Amino acid sequence: xxxxxxxxxxxxxxxxxxxxxxxxxxxxxxxxxxxxxxxxxxxxxxxxxxxxxxxxxxxxxxxxxxxxxxxxxxxxxxxxxxxxxxxxxxxxxxxxxxxxxxxxxxxxxxxxxxxxxxxxxxxxxxxxxxxxxxxxxxxxxxxxxxxxxxxxxxxxxxxxxxxxxxxxxxxxxxxxxxxxxxxxxxxxxxxxxxxxxxxxxxxxxxxxxxxxxxxxxxxxxxxxxxxxxxx
Amino acid sequence: xxxxxxxxxxxxxxxxxxxxxxxxxxxxxxxxxxxxxxxxxxxxxxxxxxxxxxxxxxxxxxxxxxxxxxxxxxxxxxxxxxxxxxxxxxxxxxxxxxxxxxxxxxxxxxxxxxxxxxxxxxxxxxxxxxxxxxxxxxxxxxxxxxxxxxxxxxxxxxxxxxxxxxxxxxxxxxxxxxxxxxxxxxxxxxxxxxxxxxxxxxxxxxxxxxxxxxxxxxxxxxxxxxxxxxx
DNA sequence: CCCAAGTTTTTTGCATGCACTTTTCACCAC
DNA sequence: GTGGTGAAAAGTGCATGCAAAAAACTTGGG
Numbered sequence: 001x002x003x004x005x006x007x008x009x010x011x012x013x014x015x016x017x018x019x020x021x022x023x024x025x026x027x028x029x030x031x032x033x034x035x036x037x038x039x040x041x042x043x044x045x046x047x048x049x050x051x052x053x054x055x056x057x058x059x060x061x062x063x064x065x066x067x068x069x070x071x072x073x074x075x076x077x078x079x080x081x082x083x084x085x086x087x088x089x090x091x092x093x094x095x096x097x098x099x100x101x102x103x104x105x106x107x108x109x110x111x112x113x114x115x116x117x118x119x120x121x122x123x124x125x126x127x128x129x130x131x132x133x134x135x136x137x138x139x140x141x142x143x144x145x146x147x148x149x150x151x152x153x154x155x156x157x158x159x160x161x162x163x164x165x166x167x168x169x170x171x172x173x174x175x176x177x178x179x180x181x182x183x184x185x186x187x188x189x190x191x192x193x194x195x196x197x198x199x200x201x202x203x204x205x206x207x208x209x210x211x212x213x214x215x216x217x218x219x220x221x222x223x224x225x226x227x228x229x230x231x
Numbered sequence: 232x233x234x235x236x237x238x239x240x241x242x243x244x245x246x247x248x249x250x251x252x253x254x255x256x257x258x259x260x261x262x263x264x265x266x267x268x269x270x271x272x273x274x275x276x277x278x279x280x281x282x283x284x285x286x287x288x289x290x291x292x293x294x295x296x297x298x299x300x301x302x303x304x305x306x307x308x309x310x311x312x313x314x315x316x317x318x319x320x321x322x323x324x325x326x327x328x329x330x331x332x333x334x335x336x337x338x339x340x341x342x343x344x345x346x347x348x349x350x351x352x353x354x355x356x357x358x359x360x361x362x363x364x365x366x367x368x369x370x371x372x373x374x375x376x377x378x379x380x381x382x383x384x385x386x387x388x389x390x391x392x393x394x395x396x397x398x399x400x401x402x403x404x405x406x407x408x409x410x411x412x413x414x415x416x417x418x419x420x421x422x423x424x425x426x427x428x429x430x431x432x433x434x435x436x437x438x439x440x441x442x443x444x445x446x447x448x449x450x451x452x453x454x455x456x457x458x459x460x461x462x
Numbered sequence: 463c464c465c466a467a468g469t470t471t472t473t474t475g476c477a478t479g480c481a482c483t484t485t486t487c488a489c490c491a492c
Numbered sequence: 493g494t495g496g497t498g499a500a501a502a503g504t505g506c507a508t509g510c511a512a513a514a515a516a517c518t519t520g521g522g
Contacts, residue, residue: 009297010506011285034473045507046474047278051285054242058286060378066240067474067513082378089320147291147313147389151382158378241476265503276477277504298483298504 014042014052017228022061022072023133023160024126026224029074033062041225060158073161080162084206087155088199091136094152095182095198097143099191106142110183113138118176132175133160139182159205167209178204245273245283253292253303254364254391255357260305264293291389304392311393315437318386319430322367325383326413326429328374330422337373341414344369349407363406364391370413390436398440409435 021027038049053070056062063073075083098106113135120128133156140152178201185194252258269280284301287293294304306314329337344366351359364387371383409432416425 036473047506047508050474051282054282055285055289058289060381069473069514078376079378082376085324086321086379086382089324090317093316093320145309145313147310148317150291151317151386155382267503278476278478281504300484300503 010042010044010048011051011055014038014044014049015055017042017225018052018056019059019061019157020130021225021228022164023157024130025164026126026228027072029072029161029165031072033070033072035070038225041229043229059154061161075158075162075165077166080159080166081206083155083158083162084202087152087159088202090148090152090155091139091198091202092195093148094140094143095186095194096191097145097148098139098186099189099194102142102186102189107183107187110135110138110186114176114179114183117179129160132179133157135179163205163209175201175205241273241275241279242282242286245269245275245280246286248273249283249287250290250292250388251361253395254388255361256395257357258303260303260392260396262303264301264303266301290385292392306389306393306396308397311390311397312437314386314389314393315433318383318390319433321379321383321386322370322429322433323426324379325371325374326417326425327422328376328379329370329417330420330425333373333417333420338414338418341366341369341417345407345410345414348410360391363410364388366410394436394440406432406436 018027018033027033033053035046035049035053038052039046042049053062053064057064057070057073060075060079061073063071113131117128117131117135120131122128136156137149137153140149143149178197182194182197182201185197249258249264258264264284266277266280266284269283270277273280284293284295288295288301288304291306291310292304294302344362348359348362348366351362353359367387368380368384371380374380409428413425413428413432416428
């Protein structure tokens with residue numbers, strides 16, 4: 001049985017893996033991403049790795065400079081604030097859209113997701129960070145509006161990177177309670193309350209985070225990427 | 232002096248050229264974009280053309296299917312509406328941001344741009360379409376917020392493609408008057424009026440365009456061909 | 463020990479070649 | 493003519509090779 005190699009586009013696979021690695025903070029801003037190491041990790045040639053880097057650069061997750069090794073992007077503080085403001089505008093749209101049309105099944109799915117998040121191991125925060133981001137992506141997907149979902153997803157990953165650069169270690173429980181409030185408002189069909197809960201939540205995340213400056217120990221790229229290759 | 236060969240990334244150059252061609256309607260939804268023809272046109276290899284197509288696909292301007300020739304994207308009606316709603320939210324942000332901080336020089340630049348647009352040849356609409364889009368990009372750039380500028384630009388090009396798919400031939404003069412109103416409100420520093428003018432303008436553009444049914448009415452081949460038979 | 467200049471190694475930028483898939487077309491039976 | 497079939501053409505998917513730039517390392521002088 002072939003490992004259905006090219007079932008999905010390999011470039012897209014590498015992009016997803018790297019995005020996950022970035023928001024889970026396995027990769028930090030400034031980490032180098034040499035094309036051949038990337039290719040080796042994922043079992044592809046540099047050509048493919050290079051295309052993936054190009055996509056991620058367009059999404060703002062990677063910095064490319066001519067003849068230089070690609071690095072995980074280091075957003076400026078201004079960019080971080082900008083990202084959050086755009087994110088608030090877009091996710092307010094999501095909340096507004098969903099309050100009118102969300103189904104009980106979707107509410108149940110959201111609550112299940114929040115339960116998963118609450119059950120995540122608080123010691124190794126990577127899972128809970130990912131789940132927190134996925135909650136927003138899940139909401140965006142429920143709108144059934146693919147473009148909106150796309151932009152919300154992109155800006156959510158960008159936010160994750162900004163938090164990785166400027167945030168404190170990630171505090172989970174408060175976010176969970178705020179997620180619950182959003183779902184509650186959606187369940188009542190109260191668009192204004194849902195949008196308010198959403199903007200309040202995102203503002204709080206931004207405020208809680210944007211304080212500290214980071215430090216970085218050196219690390220081994222192949223070892224970092226190993227868990228993500230399978231995806 | 233060399234024609235500054237690799238001054239800017241060649242992939243980015245090809246992307247810009249194709250984006251312009253698309254919003255100027257030199258390329259229409261469904262038009263084929265074979266890699267080697269593209270490469271020949273721009274004097275690069277397929278490798279580079281391919282990367283450019285990947286970028287444009289990520290921006291929603293091109294459709295890529297495995298082993299198939301790339302084509303200019305054909306947005307669905309839902310996508311078109313979605314695009315405009317997102318655009319309205321983002322450009323309202325722009326208006327709000329600029330009303331507080333715009334300089335007299337910037338106002339002058341905007342008025343100059345509107346004058347250029349008014350002077351554009353109404354017979355060949357490509358220039359006026361491009362200038363109308365550029366007005367919004369120019370506004371976004373004046374915020375000094377690169378991420379916001381990036382998303383507004385992207386969504387503006389997407390809108391252009393949607394209009395190319397569903398819009399009527401492009402009516403210019405009304406847009407110019409609406410652009411003037413936006414600048415007037417910005418000059419007064421009236422954020423609410425500016426945002427209202429902007430959302431009104433974009434809604435009007437969408438409404439003016441999206442009236443026509445996306446599906447083509449069934450046509451009588453003989454009737455269509457009749458004028459050509461005599462030839 | 464520290465630093466500068468030269469040299470080797472690493473890494474990117476890009477074109478090209480080969481395998482494979484899709485499309486087109488010629489051909490033939492009906 | 494019509495429809496089907498197999499070969500040729502066109503096109504994509506991807507790895508690889510080579511040139512050039514950047515980074516790392518060596519060496520010699522102070």
